[in-house]
Amino acid sequence: MSYEVIDGGVTAANGFKAAGVAAGIKYTGRKDMAMIYSEKPAVAAGMFTSNVVKAAPVKHDMEVVETSPFVQAVVANSGIANAATGEQGMKVCRETAKAVAAALAIPENAVLIGSTGVIGDQIPMDRVLPGIAALADALSDTRQAAADAEAAIMTTDTVPKEIAVRTVIGGKTVTIGGMSKGSGMIHPNMCTMLAYICTDCSISKEMLDKAAHLDIPDTFNMITVDGDTSTNDTYLLMANGLAENPVIDSEGEDFDIFMEALHYVNTYLARAMAKDGEGATALFEVKVVNADTKENAKMLARSVAGSALCKAAVFGHDANFGRILCALGYSGAGFDPEKVTLDFESRAGKVRVFEKGVKTGFSEEEATAVLSEDEVTVVADMDEGDASAVAYGCDLSYDYVKINADYRS
């Protein structure tokens, strides 16, 4: 391991400031607008929702990431998603970018925008504009500033999600700090999430893009909370070069070190989002090992992590291996059921429930103990090859239904 985890979030890397304020966009008495600012223009890579219905800020960011050589600020709000808002929604983005650019004296095409919340409602610009002014005033590189920004992008999230790691590349200390939010409408490609990762690494835009595209399929795209792929999913990775390491512009040892640290950051945030899924009482991790191909391993893992019946069984601390097997079976991947072995694992231990196609004589009591922890793993050994994958889900509780039966009001 060539990196160390440090305390911090989006302000951990050199030259990144943040802020979070209460602009009264939808919620009252809580922060609902966040800003990230890089002192030095940063190269950016982004990955966005695969949903045909893309929110206005997603369309805006896709264009900025593709056409701007550098970015310098992100402004994000919670409460209203600015999705399914037609031409008015795009106008809101243009006006927002203009106001942020003016407040920070940066080009308009260096401003990224994120929104999360209710679909279909329009964003009130009369609240956004004072919010932007307040954010610009509050920008700071402190620990608290990162926490404020994290708080401001939360919707039904119950805990903020942040992480920072430090590594050494070419003799220079490189830091990566990130934050993200969930926690419903979460399903691969991408999940309902905003994730912002800031690094002072010196890296070309091309290699930054490559890093994001290599790692996200195994991390953020392996999360599922409810099978609903949101209209707003946004992952942004920004690198401002202030670490002054020799610029990473090709594959090699430096890129590998960066990838290893980035992978930790992405995995940490992905797991944290799954564990804080709406109504969740436990992280439900699905490890598929010895599958025939990587693609099949991923399909199998996602199928189990996304199964309502498996998720409800985890909530009930029930070692219902039949549902696991059933979900493997309809994943779309072919395999021989007679070769499958299933283990449940957690801090409380490990119990083998199914071996080579037949139920074992496991103790229900022991299994219930294993399943009563707040992080539960099922390991499915397919005995078909040597490919593996991990999917991150959560259990399905009464509270998921409660939260979503009346989210809008």
Place this chain on the structure above:
Amino acid sequence: MSYEVIDGGVTAANGFKAAGVAAGIKYTGRKDMAMIYSEKPAVAAGMFTSNVVKAAPVKHDMEVVETSPFVQAVVANSGIANAATGEQGMKVCRETAKAVAAALAIPENAVLIGSTGVIGDQIPMDRVLPGIAALADALSDTRQAAADAEAAIMTTDTVPKEIAVRTVIGGKTVTIGGMSKGSGMIHPNMCTMLAYICTDCSISKEMLDKAAHLDIPDTFNMITVDGDTSTNDTYLLMANGLAENPVIDSEGEDFDIFMEALHYVNTYLARAMAKDGEGATALFEVKVVNADTKENAKMLARSVAGSALCKAAVFGHDANFGRILCALGYSGAGFDPEKVTLDFESRAGKVRVFEKGVKTGFSEEEATAVLSEDEVTVVADMDEGDASAVAYGCDLSYDYVKINADYRS
């Protein structure tokens, strides 16, 4: 409409008898074994789960339907699925077929078997054998016998599902009667279900097979309760020819009349299963109209019907059109969000919530009234062509979680 709906179930068609008894397989004090018997050998068509993990009785039935020219009996149990049971599970099927054949004096390869319940447990033959004897004794063509058989295949179902229709083909009265059970692990291709349809129509095995394969993609395969495709799904259609209509051995007017009546039977049972989905308080019907292709219409309809967030909103009587749009968006079908119009409909009226890409000024009160009925429809007009499809789902309630958090115990 060339058919009429009549009172009855699997014994409605000429020559079909049924029975249901309490064999103590898993449940106590309730019927858990059912039998259907045709006085005359019947041609059969079947459709089975697409799950890689197929229950032993599914494998058994697939072979019988493919290799036997005629069938004459079905025996089914609830409580234990006989899935993931290895070689022992197949042995149970062989012994069951043998016992039924002996009790009814019919060939072993004329016996179909169905099981539904917990995956992974073995079926106790010491209870099945007396159960078969009791069933053979109790066989009858009465209304009550059909009701007994329906009761015996229920698991978490709250109501029995049966239907019968009568039509005239070639001057002869032809009857189709059916029963089915749900109600969790329900998702297209096929759903978790056992469905048995008995008709006295005179029709060739080939045309019967064609009828099943033409109609099921638009009926049973458009149901979803929870996205989990079971290991045991079985649809069986049996025709014994006792109506003595001129045998249907090709397409034409007679086949069309038969198809129309069969489509009604299949649609009725599919809707009834969706409405009685685990924990459901409402049927959630999703009609997609004016899509570009039939395939896309189906993908769009299924995506919305299967969305946990849309289902939870229906439970909360919340006109959350944003989630509908989101689920259309990640269905896999391409479309222009700016052209979409969405209506909610029920017995209480109709309300347009989204028109050509923008939220309408609908009354929340009115929308809540429409969504408070026990059958709710959303109509998505894609304005892309003239293809349409309907998917049948249900809402997501606390009780779904409750039922499934501890199903095994």
